[in-house]
Structure formats: structure tokens, C-alpha cells
Amino acid sequence: MKQAQDPVILAARRLPQGRYGGSLAGQGAVGLGLSVVEDLLGDPALPRPGSLLWGMARSHTQGMNPARTLALKAGLPHDTPAFTVNMACGSSLQALILAAQRLREAEAPVLIGGSEAMSDTPHLVPGLRWGFRMGHRQVPDVMHQDGLRCPVTGLLMGETIERLVAKRGITRLEADAWAAEGHRRAAQADFRAELVPHPKLDHDESIRPDLTEESLARLAPVFDPQGQLTAGNASALSDGAASLLVARRDQAGDAKPLARILGWSEAGVDPMDMGEAPVAAVRRLLAAQGLSLADVDLWELNEAFSAQLLVCQRHLEIPPERLNVAGGGVALGHPIGASGARIVCTLVHQLRRRGGGLGVATIGIGGGLGLALLIETEV
Numbered sequence: 001m002k003q004a005q006d007p008v009i010l011a012a013r014r015l016p017q018g019r020y021g022g023s024l025a026g027q028g029a030v031g032l033g034l035s036v037v038e039d040l041l042g043d044p045a046l047p048r049p050g051s052l053l054w055g056m057a058r059s060h061t062q063g064m065n066p067a068r069t070l071a072l073k074a075g076l077p078h079d080t081p082a083f084t085v086n087m088a089c090g091s092s093l094q095a096l097i098l099a100a101q102r103l104r105e106a107e108a109p110v111l112i113g114g115s116e117a118m119s120d121t122p123h124l125v126p127g128l129r130w131g132f133r134m135g136h137r138q139v140p141d142v143m144h145q146d147g148l149r150c151p152v153t154g155l156l157m158g159e160t161i162e163r164l165v166a167k168r169g170i171t172r173l174e175a176d177a178w179a180a181e182g183h184r185r186a187a188q189a190d191f192r193a194e195l196v197p198h199p200k201l202d203h204d205e206s207i208r209p210d211l212t213e214e215s216l217a218r219l220a221p222v223f224d225p226q227g228q229l230t231a232g233n234a235s236a237l238s239d240g241a242a243s244l245l246v247a248r249r250d251q252a253g254d255a256k257p258l259a260r261i262l263g264w265s266e267a268g269v270d271p272m273d274m275g276e277a278p279v280a281a282v283r284r285l286l287a288a289q290g291l292s293l294a295d296v297d298l299w300e301l302n303e304a305f306s307a308q309l310l311v312c313q314r315h316l317e318i319p320p321e322r323l324n325v326a327g328g329g330v331a332l333g334h335p336i337g338a339s340g341a342r343i344v345c346t347l348v349h350q351l352r353r354r355g356g357g358l359g360v361a362t363i364g365i366g367g368g369l370g371l372a373l374l375i376e377t378e379v
Contacts, residue, residue, distance in 0.1 A: 004250040009101040009375070010047070010109070010259035011040050012345040014194055014242035016201045017333040018119070023201040024239040024342045025119035030062050030069055031335070032198075033115035037074045039196045040111065041244050047253050049245060050108025052082040053099055055091025056337040058121045059084065060142050083115075086337075088147070089302065090365040092242065093340025093373060097264045099246045113243030116335035118143060120239075127144075134330050143237075147336060150366050152271045157304065157366055158223040158234065164275045165228065165307040168223040168314070172228035175307040176216040179233040179330045182303065186327025193349040206236040206333045233306040238333025242341035259348050262358075262374040263289050269368045274298030275308035277370030278362040279315040285360070285372040293317060296374075297357030298350060300343035305362065312364075326350055339363065344373065351377040 015036050018024030024032060033054060041048065043349040054067035063069050067082040076082075089096045092114025099110035121143040128137075149156050165175070187209035194203075211232070219230035249257065265288065267280035278301055286293065299318050303309045306328075313323060326332075326346055329339065338365055347359045356379040 002249065004248065006249045006311050007103045007246055007261040008252060009244055009246055009259045009261065009348060010041065010252055010255045010257060011245040012194060012258060012347045012348045013040055013196045014342050015198050015337060017195055017204045017206065017240035018201050019205040019333065020237035021119050021175045022205050022239070023114045024117070026200065027117060027239065028062060028120055029056050029059065029117040029255060030066050030240060032117055033066070033070050033113065033223060034073055035198055036113065036196050036241045036243045037070055037111065040245060041074055042284060046255050047109050047247060047251060049076070049111035051080060051110050052076065052093040053085060053110060053112045054082065055077070055085045055087070055095045055114030055340060056116060057086050057088050057091050057118060058118065058142060058147060058336065059086065060122055061120070084217045084348045088366050089304070089336055090340055090363050090369060090371045091337040092373045093344065093361065093363055096244060096246065096341065096344060096372065096373065100264065101259050103246065109245055109247035111243065111245055112341065113241065114340060115241035115340040116337040117239045118237045118335055150271055150274070152367055154367050156223060160272055161275045161305045161308045162224050162227040162229055164273055165311060168311045170307045171311050174310055175228055176213050178306040178310055179216055180211055180213045182279045182306070182324065182327045183208050183331040185325060186331035189259060189326035190353065191326065204332050206238060207327070207331050229305055230351055233330060235304050235329030238335045239344065240333060240335035240338045242338050242342060242345050243377035244341060251264050252302050257378050258352065259375040259377045262369070262376055264373045269370070271368035274366055274368045275305065275364055276311050276315060277364040277368055278312045278372065281370035281372035282360060282362050285365055289374060295358060296360050297322065298325060298354070298359045300347040300359070300361045301328070302334065302339055302343055302363040303330050304334060308332055308364070333345055340371070348375065352379055360366040
């Protein structure tokens with residue numbers, strides 16, 4: 001039953017995702033975010049937001065509190081609060097959850113989202129402030145040190161996944177088959193309802209419709225010579241941004257809600273098993289809502305690695321035809337801080353294209369965390 005206090009999604013839009021070093025390189029995470037925020041704020045049918053919550057996991061060189069910069073550059077009033085969320089891969093999905101919580105306390109509509117310019121992440125020179133006297137120095141890559149390596153285990157994300165999939169029995173053939181299927185689905189998907197073309201890019205740049213299992217099989221493993229994770233079945237490093245406007249139903253005015261937010265959950269697991277953290281988050285979410293897995297019409301599970309996604313899919317027994325129906329991170333890319341908002345955008349619009357229903361967006365996060373969100377579309 002519809003209630004005036006329901007948190008609803010009034011708009012969900014994203015930029016095309018650029019490949020690493022591709023068409024969106026050099027734009028910066030704030031610049032990418034600004035493009036999608038300005039598009040959303042330019043829609044006269046939508047109410048004005050009273051605050052902005054923005055996910056960004058690699059904010060080096062983007063200035064203090066990039067969310068505030070975005071709010072002011074987009075033309076929001078000076079009295080608009082804004083803050084930046086860094087929860088690694090879960091940053092912008094956590095921003096959405098926080099917005100839904102704030103709406104319980106009579107907040108104005110909240111603009112949320114995330115952006116990441118992985119092509120523009122800098123290298124650092126630790127120790128330079130106090131001077132070097134002698135010897136060689138390292139120049140750490142921010143994306144690698146602060147994004148791809150777990151500080152708890154000391155392992156790269158891919159190294160933890162190699163161990164996880166070996167334990168869970170996923171094979172290289174299965175992972176390559178899912179990766180190829182993801183590219184096929186993405187190439188055939190209709191993204192027009194969610195895409196905001198950028199002056200430099202009007203399509204998702206990493207999709208390869210000609211990719212086959214045979215061509216993927218020729219790629220060498222990246223993290224372990226005897227392993228199975230390759231550049232072809234791991235998510236594409238990419239640049240992107242996505243944004244949603246959320247409000248209570250009684251704040252929507254003339255805007256028609258796209259979906260209702262029914263619930264959310266957080267979970268923690270052993271950092272070595274971070275790839276299957278969505279399983280714990282989803283089970284907690286559905287138990288709280290009194291639902292079964294069969295009640296969910298569509299799933300968006302962030303695909304950091306095809307093999308990792310298959311681990312979660314099998315634990316949860318998600319029908320493959322209901323999972324990432326428009327492709328996942330291997331084909332579309334995984335711009336860390338934007339990915340949570342991106343999968344919700346895609347989930348909303350793909351559900352609506354299919355006549356509506358219940359959808360779950362879920363994401364695993366380095367360090368052993370998982371988030372899940374339940375929505376119901378309104379058509």
C-alpha cells in the first residue's frame with residue numbers, strides 16, 4: 001500500500017561509462033559528476049533537492065569534500081548541505097541508503113550519486129614533504145594502493161577472489177562463459193531511459209559485442225599463473241557517474257515516482273571472503289522483509305569479477321535470466337564510487353521495461369562488507 005512517507009526514487013540517470021584511458025579521461029571525478037547532476041537538476045518536473053550526498057572512493061586531487069563542490073557548481077543554493085561518502089565500491093549505494101534514512105526525519109528531497117575518474121587517479125610521493133637525502137623511493141599508485149589492495153589481508157582484490165573461487169569450485173570456463181554473456185547482454189540492452197550522453201561519449205565504451213569464450217580463453221591469468229582471473233573476466237577499469245533523486249512520496253509534487261525503496265541491509269564477512277559478502281547482505285535484507293529469493297523479479301549484483309558473481313549467484317540460487325540482464329561490470333565497467341548508484345539506475349529502468357516488480361541491487365566491498373537494497377518499481 002502506498003504511503004505518504006514512502007521513500008521513492010524520482011529520477012535515476014547515469015553517464016555512459018568510459019574505458020580506462022578512453023574518451024572520459026582527463027575530466028576528473030567532479031567534472032563527471034557535474035555532468036549528470038546538471039542534467040537531473042535541469043528537469044523542471046522534479047522538485048529541488050535540499051541536500052546532496054555523493055560517493056567517491058578516489059578523491060585525491062578532487063578537492064576537499066567533492067560533494068560540496070558539486071552542489072555549488074551545479075547551482076544549488078549556498079545553504080544546501082553536502083557531504084562525500086567513501087565506502088569503496090559501496091560508496092554511492094551507501095549514499096542512497098543514508099538518503100532514505102534522512103527522509104524519515106522530514107528532510108527535503110535528497111540528490112545522491114557517485115562518480116569516479118579511474119583514468120585520472122594520481123601517483124603519490126610519500127616522504128617528499130620532509131625531503132629525500134639518499135636512495136630510491138617508490139611512487140605508489142593511488143588506485144592500486146587505496147583501491148585494489150586490501151589493507152587487512154595485504155592482498156589485491158583479485159588475489160582474494162582467486163582463493164574464494166577455488167574454495168567454492170567455480171571454473172575458468174564458467175567465468176569466461178559468463179563474461180562473454182555479459183558483453184552480449186550489454187550490447188543488446190536498451191539504456192536510453194537511464195543514459196545522459198556526455199559531450200565526449202554517447203555509449204558505454206568497454207562493451208565488446210564480438211567477444212567470445214574462445215577469445216577469452218586465450219588470455220593469461222593476472223593474479224596467479226595457475227589461477228583463472230584475467231583481464232577479460234574481471235570488471236573493466238572505467239570512468240563514470242550516476243545520480244538519483246530520492247524523496248518522500250508527499251514531497252514528489254507533480255513528479256511520478258519510478259520506484260519505491262522498501263528496505264536495505266549491511267553485512268560483514270571475513271575480508272578473505274569479501275567477494276561473497278552480497279550473499280549475507282541479501283539474506284539479511286530478505287529475512288527482514290519477509291520475502292523469499294523467488295519473490296525478486298530482477299537482480300543487479302555488481303560484477304567485480306565474473307567468477308565472484310557466480311559464487312554469489314549459486315549461493316543465492318538466482319536464476320541467471322533474472323541476473324544482470326543488461327550486462328555487468330565486466331562489460332560495462334566498474335567506476336568504483338559510481339557503481340552502487342549505477343546498478344540501481346539500471347535496475348530501476350530494466351524493471352520498468354519489463355512491467356515492474358521487485359528488484360534487489362547488491363554489492364560486495366573490499367575489506368569484507370556487503371550492501372543490498374530492495375526496490376519496487378511503479379509503472
